[in-house]
Amino acid sequence: MSESLPTAYPSGVHPPSFGVRLAEAMAQFGPLCAGIDPHPGLVQAWGLSYDLRGLERFALTCVEAFGGRVAAVKPQSAFFEVFGSAGVAILERTVGALRAAGTLVILDVKRGDIGTTMDAYAEAFLGKDAVDPPDAITVSPYLGYGSLRPAIDLAHATGRGIFVLALTSNPEGPAVQHARLGGVSVAGHVVAGATADNAAAAAAGELGSVGLVVGATVGDAVAELGLDLPGVNGAFLAPGVGAQGGTVDSLRRVFGTALPRVLASSSREVLQAGPDVRSLARQVEAVAAELRCLQE
Amino acid sequence: MSESLPTAYPSGVHPPSFGVRLAEAMAQFGPLCAGIDPHPGLVQAWGLSYDLRGLERFALTCVEAFGGRVAAVKPQSAFFEVFGSAGVAILERTVGALRAAGTLVILDVKRGDIGTTMDAYAEAFLGKDAVDPPDAITVSPYLGYGSLRPAIDLAHATGRGIFVLALTSNPEGPAVQHARLGGVSVAGHVVAGATADNAAAAAAGELGSVGLVVGATVGDAVAELGLDLPGVNGAFLAPGVGAQGGTVDSLRRVFGTALPRVLASSSREVLQAGPDVRSLARQVEAVAAELRCLQE
Numbered sequence: 157m158s159e160s161l162p163t164a165y166p167s168g169v170h171p172p173s174f175g176v177r178l179a180e181a182m183a184q185f186g187p188l189c190a191g192i193d194p195h196p197g198l199v200q201a202w203g204l205s206y207d208l209r210g211l212e213r214f215a216l217t218c219v220e221a222f223g224g225r226v227a228a229v230k231p232q233s234a235f236f237e238v239f240g241s242a243g244v245a246i247l248e249r250t251v252g253a254l255r256a257a258g259t260l261v262i263l264d265v266k267r268g269d270i271g272t273t274m275d276a277y278a279e280a281f282l283g284k285d286a287v288d289p290p291d292a293i294t295v296s297p298y299l300g301y302g303s304l305r306p307a308i309d310l311a312h313a314t315g316r317g318i319f320v321l322a323l324t325s326n327p328e329g330p331a332v333q334h335a336r337l338g339g340v341s342v343a344g345h346v347v348a349g350a351t352a353d354n355a356a357a358a359a360a361g362e363l364g365s366v367g368l369v370v371g372a373t374v375g376d377a378v379a380e381l382g383l384d385l386p387g388v389n390g391a392f393l394a395p396g397v398g399a400q401g402g403t404v405d406s407l408r409r410v411f412g413t414a415l416p417r418v419l420a421s422s423s424r425e426v427l428q429a430g431p432d433v434r435s436l437a438r439q440v441e442a443v444a445a446e447l448r449c450l451q452e
Numbered sequence: 453m454s455e456s457l458p459t460a461y462p463s464g465v466h467p468p469s470f471g472v473r474l475a476e477a478m479a480q481f482g483p484l485c486a487g488i489d490p491h492p493g494l495v496q497a498w499g500l501s502y503d504l505r506g507l508e509r510f511a512l513t514c515v516e517a518f519g520g521r522v523a524a525v526k527p528q529s530a531f532f533e534v535f536g537s538a539g540v541a542i543l544e545r546t547v548g549a550l551r552a553a554g555t556l557v558i559l560d561v562k563r564g565d566i567g568t569t570m571d572a573y574a575e576a577f578l579g580k581d582a583v584d585p586p587d588a589i590t591v592s593p594y595l596g597y598g599s600l601r602p603a604i605d606l607a608h609a610t611g612r613g614i615f616v617l618a619l620t621s622n623p624e625g626p627a628v629q630h631a632r633l634g635g636v637s638v639a640g641h642v643v644a645g646a647t648a649d650n651a652a653a654a655a656a657g658e659l660g661s662v663g664l665v666v667g668a669t670v671g672d673a674v675a676e677l678g679l680d681l682p683g684v685n686g687a688f689l690a691p692g693v694g695a696q697g698g699t700v701d702s703l704r705r706v707f708g709t710a711l712p713r714v715l716a717s718s719s720r721e722v723l724q725a726g727p728d729v730r731s732l733a734r735q736v737e738a739v740a741a742e743l744r745c746l747q748e
Contacts, residue, residue, distance in 0.1 A: 193568070193569075195571075195572065234563070234565060234569045234570075234572035234573045235569070237573065237576045238572045238573075238575050238576040238579075238582075239583065240540070240541075240576075240582075240583030240584070241538070241541035241544055242537070242541075242583075244536070244540050245536075245537035245538075247537075248536055248537055264569075266563070266592075268562060268564075268592055268594070269530060270620070270622040270624075272489070273489075273531070273560075274530075275491075276491065276528075276530035276533070276534045277530045277533065277534075279534050280530065280533045280534040280536070283534075286534075287535070287536030287537070287538075288536065296562075296564055296592050296594045296595075297594060297628060298564070298593060298594040298617050298628055298629075299592075299617070299620055299622055299624060299625050300622065300623075300624025300625045300626070300628050301624065301627065301628075302623070302624030303622055303624045303625070324595055326566040326567070326595055326596065326599055327596075327598070328566075328596025328597065328598030328599045329596045329599070330596070330633070331597065331598070331638075331641050332593065332594055332595070332596050332597075332628070332638050332641065333594075333596075334633055335631035335633040335637070335638045335641075336631050336632060336633070337626070337627060337630055337631040337632070341631070342627075342631045342638065345627050345628065
């Protein structure tokens with residue numbers, strides 16, 4: 157089902173796509189992506205010291221609780237990068253351990269650049285020689301959707317995926333995302349790009365590997381901007397579910413008939429059940445079960 | 453002049469701002485920011501293996517050649533991240549060595565997020581406890597200029613700076629950056645934000661610490677979008693000078709009377725003089741001298 161991507165394939169054999177693997181994992185475990193967000197307050201609330209040792213303990217506790225129990229796990233890179241390269245090393249071990257447990261990993265890094273620099277980011281996280289690569293990453297399209305081409309192409313080649321920032325629920329987002337050029341909003345430009353890149357998968361009857369990040373609480377913005385989310389044929393990573401105010405009702409309002417493709421991301425609501433592994437595991441299963449109704 | 457920022461200040465004593473330090477460095481060395489872009493082709497062209505050992509050798513050669521000879525150096529994080537945490541450790545040593553040499557470091561990471569995640573990125577690169585922090589970083593405003601507030605505020609508090617992506621010269625950029633909301637372009641929204649955040653520095657007659665990334669070859673876009681660059685009172689990091697087609701004439705066309713605040717970024721044109729340290733040093737001084745005319 158949500159088996160880890162093998163590191164090598166025989167010549168001529170293509171790995172299953174990220175979209176296919178994600179669809180299988182969501183069918184098996186429900187549409188929850190559990191976040192690993194070791195921010196200072198949370199680490200300390202777990203009775204851990206806010207240092208490398210506490211960070212590692214936090215992350216590996218999450219691995220133990222989430223591995224094999226949820227469709228996907230989303231570590232937030234920033235909370236590891238704050239400890240420098242030693243923190244990044246812990247992130248690598250976290251990603252590797254999750255994938256060894258057969259759980260899909262969406263690494264939240266929001267990278268975005270152009271040319272050879274974008275090539276390097278793509279290789280860093282999606283390449284065949286990447287160090288402990290995740291199954292997918294988040295990317296940021298301020299330099300235009302087309303600037304992400306190296307990541308899109310490499311993800312397709314290696315059976316990995318990307319989630320492109322499209323429409324977010326923070327109050328500062330609309331100043332960029334709602335702006336229009338030739339009648340098309342910036343978010344619409346991203347939607348159009350993902351739709352085109354997922355067209356071959358759509359024709360094959362499979363979920364595409366280019367997903368979008370769309371906030372769980374953006375309200376009527378999808379309708380106001382005229383975004384055709386069902387047409388994207390990719391998954392929608394929807395942050396903000398749970399403690400940040402996103403509910404099944406708000407998701408229904410935002411996504412409409414695209415609801416079955418929503419992968420709801422929840423961090424605080426899940427993580428507040430820690431540090432006990434069994435409590436965390438029960439919580440992640442309970443939240444995933446609650447969200448099953450999105451798939452009906 | 454471009455002295456390294458001390459790691460600690462006595463209580464009540466504020467460090468000199470990044471804007472002030474950058475203005476001094478540009479006056480002393482000319483308006484060149486030398487890139488450290490160890491991409492595979494370049495590392496191999498220097499006769500080095502494309503691995504951690506070659507990466508470190510490349511980066512430390514640049515440190516030796518550029519340190520104390522140029523206003524600022526811009527390592528590109530992606531080319532280090534491609535080697536995972538071990539590559540990031542080399543980046544940390546590179547940044548530390550450049551600052552020990554008294555040279556300003558602008559780390560090109562293009563991070564951007566919201567809330568506690570943006571807090572973490574800010575702490576990672578601009579915080580007082582950051583591991584080998586640079587003097588400034590690049591950031592990406594797809595989530596809105598206002599989402600960058602934690603980085604802006606922390607940079608002001610620690611005497612560091614940021615360069616916000618505004619208007620880039622890649623062909624995919626205009627689809628986002630030229631889009632308009634309420635008559636204001638996305639690039640204009642970023643310009644307005646930086647102008648406001650640099651207002652206090654402007655009132656004090658100092659260069660502000662919130663700079664913008666504006667491509668050296670965006671042509672008439674600044675005029676078409678009605679951007680008031682001279683009003684920003686921050687530095688303009690202008691990538692694309694040299695091998696990528698940017699010339700003094702193209703800079704003049706883009707920046708007009710803001711030209712004295714342009715920090716022209718050049719990577720390939722400088723790096724092609726390697727791997728010999730003396731050749732690299734001569735090249736960086738020659739390119740900086742050529743660009744002196746921007747300041748007249």
